[in-house]
Amino acid sequence: MTTTPQAPLLAMKGVSKSFPGVRALAGVDLVLHRGEVLALLGENGAGKSTLIKILAGAYRPDAGSIVINGHALSFANPIHAQRAGISVIYQEFNLIPSLSARENIFLGRERxxxxxxxxxxxxxxxxxxxxxxxxQIDPETPCRELAIGQQQVVEIAKALSQDARIIVMDEPSAALTSPEVERLFGIVHELKVRGIGVIYISHRLDEIFRIADRVMVMRDGQHVATRPTGQVTREALIEMMVGRKLESEFPKRSATVGKERLVVKHLCRRGKVRDVSFSIRAGEVLGLTGLVGAGRTETARLIFGADRSDSGTITLDGRMLRLQNPRDAIRAGIALLTEDRKSQGLVLGQSVRENFGLPNLSQMSSWGFVQQRRESSAxxxxxxxxxxxxxxxEQLARNLSGGNQQKVVLAKWLQRNCEVIIFDEPTRGIDVGAKYEVYLLINELAAQGKAILMISSELPEVMGMSDRILVMHQGRISGEVADVPNSTQEDIMRTAVG
Amino acid sequence: MAEPRIRSILSRLVSDYGMFFVLLLLCCYYSWVTYDEQHPTGAAAAEQLAKQITRQFAKNSNVLIVARDSNEDGTFADLLRAQLRGEGFSVIETVKGQPSDARNAIQRLTDAGVRVDVIACNQATAGWAVMENLGSKFPSLASVKIVQPQSYRWPNFLKTDNLLNVANQIAVIAIIAIGMTTVIITAGIDLSVGSLIALSAVVSTLLIRDLAGAEQASALAMTACGLAGIAVCAAIGCFSGLMVTTFAIPAFIATLGMMLVASGFAYIFAKGQSIYQVPDAFVWLGRGGKMGVPNAVILMIVLYLIAHVLMTHTTLGRYIYAIGGNTEAARLSGVPVKRILVFVYTMSGALAGLGGVVMASQLKSGSPTYGGMYELYVIAAVVVGGTSLAGGEGKVLGTLIGAFIIAVIQNGMNLTGVESYTQKVVLGLVILGAVLVDTRKKSGWNWLRFRAAKIND
Structure with a gap:
């Protein structure tokens, strides 16, 4: 390889890394050329994040070499990596909300x-x-006032201002709406033209086929294969990732929809949710979609008592609910799996068992004493x-991969045996295999006669899973799709943008 | 499989109770430094000397006991006499007093022609000039043997009295630190505890003076007055908690305000004076004790056991940790966040009040100047004990260890004669060092790369 006419932009060779008790990476190779988009695929826990963190200088590899433009490098810290032209844009942006876009771009390198x-x-x-x-973004806007997609652009601009030659994007489209994703693709294309190498991590296969030149698949800390995108099929990629064949992305089920269970009428919260009314029946999966900021999560939080509604009523099985706080909602039999697991779903510093027990302690304690044996066996x-x-x-929740974290959150609510379950972006940041398991579980819950509300930005997911779809736009319900199989993504998109 | 498990248990032990080893190390150090010649006194000396005499002398020997005129020597002399008589010796006289008394007694005995075989002294009386060259002064006593308890070597630090003293001195801080630990685990802070010590001490002694009959107050009345002092502090803690939860005022500010309010009230109530008019029995809590262990120390231990069980085995404890770890996640999991926060601040106030009553009892008075800077010592104990100011983690028993580390350092410096101003400097540096060790340990003893580790967070 060393005698090729032009050395690759980046060559990682035989990179290994172990953590106490876990072999995160075992001899992984990665090659990236100038002006190329390399998609990095793999289930959660496959070792993608570790590989990226080594590239970013956050971890020191146990073995292996990193060569950039023919120069061998061994990064001691993130600053060295930055100087070598590597920029990583993490899922959770590293922007300071109170500073303006300009100040963030030049933070630490002010002119x-x-x-x-x-x-x-x-x-x-x-x-x-x-x-x-x-x-077009006003450089003086504080970052907290920017939309997620705009914040991402600020991150990219920051990377460019550092003369980055390699840009790593970790799930860049996860929080973006469709038009924002389109714009992101435009930006990625622009980066390619400028000769920058892009490592693109995503779970969305559609995107990978659209923008990646080559795709590299990892599994269990090992390199499975790297192929030009044109030479692989979707099914082949999924198979490489999970190591087995998947029948279909969305499990089939036969819905037997019963009587109305949850009825929401004229729900309002100033500015965010405007006169929202709908109902969910027993055994029904109701999809709720729309652009980010359309009021989907806010509606869910009202139903869960996490925020107070200004007006409107919520009825469960004919009983009117007065929800002061989530505790009331949980007692009434409503569960909410939040969109952001790390900041809202889990206490990261506590063990998975303790996280599991948190909403269930009343069942697992007597006289205020926690029966740890009962908790553990459950x-x-x-x-x-x-x-x-x-x-x-006793594993800390912090140390789990996204998929496993989501499963712990699921477990804690399943134990509660709630009647209404609200899933807010249930598969965000989760790998294909775990996604399928979550879908199966949603179907199983529906089959038990529960009422399910599923919020998702991924249209294929909404369409594949829901019996009925509501679309929100600017706090209102702007449309309903009752006949899901005979409608298209474009129909829904049109309603979503108003 | 067994080996990594043992290793993980060990590493957990070190990370959970690493400060315990620091405490042990400190104890070892001060034991070494204060290793010194010890002379038994009182009952222990009597026991030892009785055995020695029984072993060395014939049963019908005549014994003269010489001791000073103090309580401790009195116990020594009386016990020794009783024991020797039980063994069949004839104790011809027991002298308790000055060297002149001893000389007179010996003179009298020799004048009367009484045979004296043994003179039993303790370490102090054996050193009296009278006892030197007895044979030349009184020819009839040429063959008399002077015996005294044998000395031994033992660290001053490890003497039972000293250790109990350490425990008693730290009791107030340690009791208050229980409440502070729970507050800090919820990611809060309570700066008002120092002032609450003063307020509680003033309120309870004031009530004893003005309502319960001053020096004639009954035990029941004193208990009621103490409880009233505690209740006032609990109410102030509850108020802080409500400010923190209902109005979302940062705990630092809310409790800072209450610190000034409580201190001001303590001065107003006491009119700036100390209150001494309390019965002698009032010191029962602070100075009294069973079998040498002060009641305050027993109270402290009981409270720590209760708090440990509360924090590790009950839903309440679980909720407190969850709130500190992630308030929003806890709320969305149905934890009654506000109620628990108010409870935690109320408990902190009540325990500070209890600390104030203990201190008033120890000092047999109440004064608005009590507890100055105590909030900082309490916070230091909690932090040295391994509780993170960021909330979510920490252990009540760790706090006890932290409190003892501070107490042992102070006591050790007193024993080794370190000046009090220097003590402050050393104590401050030790607190910093302890916390530094703790943070290093958490990042896997990665001393050199700690900046990189921070950036990753």
């Missing part, structure tokens, strides 16, 4: 003249960078049935 910041110079450079990627049942991969029950 100064005798200690004073050259605001004008920074501004024009920021505008120039935004122009490169074809987006959890053990779910570890088995949901196939949660953990070494022991």
């Amino acid at each position: 100064t003249c005798q200690g004073f910041i050259q605001r004008r110079a920074e501004q024009s450079r920021a505008l120039e960078l935004f122009a490169h990627v074809g987006v 959890f053990a049942r779910f570890v088995e049935s949901l196939r949660i991969r953990i070494p022991h029950h």
Whole structure:
């Protein structure tokens, strides 16, 4: 390989890394050329994140080499990696919300003249960078006021301002709406043209086929295969990722929809949710989609009592609910699996067993004393049935992969045996195999006669899973699709954009 | 499979109770430094000397006992006499007093022609000039043997009295630190505890003076007054909790405000004076004890056991940890966050109040100047004990260890004669060092790369 006419932009060879008790990477190779988009695929826990963190200088590999432009490098820290032209855009952006886009871009590398910041110079450079990627953002807007897609552009501009030659994007489209994803693709294309190598991590196969030149698949810390995108099929990729054949992406089921269970009428919360009314029947999966910020999560939080509604009523099985807080909602039999597992679903510093027990302690305690044996045995049942991969029950929630974290959250609500279950982006950041398991579980719950509300931005998922779909736009329900099999993604999209 | 398990248990032990080893190390150090010649006194000396005499002398020997005129020497002399008589010796006289008394007694005995075989002294009286060259002064006593208890070597630090003293001194801080630990685990802080010590001490002694009959107050009345002091502090803690939960005022600010309010009230109630008019029995809690163990120490141990069980085995404890770890996740899991936070601040206030009553009892008075800077010592004990100020983790028993680390350092420096100003400097540095060790340990003893580790977070 060393005698090829042009050395690759990046070559990682035989990279290995172990953590106490886990072999995260075992001799992984990765090659990236100039102006190329390499998609990195793999289930959660396959070792993608570890590989990226080694590239970013956050971890030191146990073995292996990293060669950039023919120069061997061994990163001691993230700053060295940055100087070598590597930029990683993580799923959770590293932006400071109170600072403006410009200040974030130049954070730590401010353009100064005798200690004073050259605001004008920074501004024009920021505008120039935004122009490169074809987006218009006012550089003085505080980042907290920017949409997720715009924040991402700021991150990309920041990477460009550091003269990044390799940009790693970790699930860049996960939180984006369809038009934003389109714009992201445009930006990626722009980066390619400029000769930048892009490593693109995503679970969305459609995207990979659209923008990646080559695709690399990892499984269990090992390199499975790297192929030009044109030479593989969707099915082949899934098979490589999970190591077995999947029948279909969405499990089939025969819905037997019963009587109305949850009825929501004229629900309002100032500015966010406007006069939302709908009902869910027993055994029904109701899909709720729309653009980010359309009020989907806000509606779910009202039904769960996490926020107070200004007006409107919520009825479960004919009984009117007065919800002051989530505790009331849980007692009434409503569960919410939040969109953001890390900040809302789990106490990361506690063990998985303790997380599992949190909403269930009333069942598992007597006289205020927690019966740990009862808790452990209940959890053990779910570890088995949901196939949660953990070494022991005392494992901290922080140390699990996204899929396993979601399964722990699922377990804690399944134990509660709630009648209404709200899934907010249930498969975000989850690999294909675990996704399928979540879908199966949703179907099983529906078959038990529960009422299910599934919020999702992924249209194929909404269409594959729902019996009925509601579309929200600017806090209102802007459309309903009752005949799901005979409608198209375009129909829904049109309603979503208003 | 067995080996990694043992290793994981060991590493957990070290990470959970690493401070325990620091405490042991400190104890070892001060034991070594204060290793010194010890002379038994009182009952222990009597026991030892009785055995020695029984072993060395014939049963019908005549014994003269010489001791000083103090309580401890009195116990020594009386016990020794009783024991020797039981063994069949004839104790011809027991002297308790000055060297002149001893000389007079010996003079009298020799004048009367009484045979004296043994003179039993303790370490102090054996050193009296009278006892030197008895044979030349009183020819009839040429063959008399002077015996005294044997000395031994033992660290001053490890003497039972000293250790109990350490425990008693730290009791107030340790009791308050229980409440502080729970508050800090919820990611809060309570700065008002120092002032609450003063308020509670003033309120309870004031009530004893003005309502319960001052020096004539009954035990029941004193208990009621103490409880009233605690209740006032609990109410203030509850108020802080409500400010934190209902109005979302940062705990630092809310409790800072209450710190000033409580201190001000303590001065107003006491009119700036100390209150001494309490019965002698009032010191029962602070100074009294069973079998040498002060009641305050027993109370502290009981409270720690209760708190440990509460935090590790009950839903309440689980909720407290969950709130500190992730308030929003806890709320969305149905944890009654507000109720529990109010409870935690109320308990912190009540325990600070209890600490105030203990301190008033120890000092047999109440004063608005009590508890100055105590909130900082309490927080230091909690943090040295391994509780994170970020919330979500920490252990009540760790706090007890932290409190003892502080107490042992202070006591050790007193024993080795370190000046009190220097003590402050050392204590501050030790607290920093302890916390540094703790954070290093958590990042896997990665001393050199700690900056990189921070960036990853």
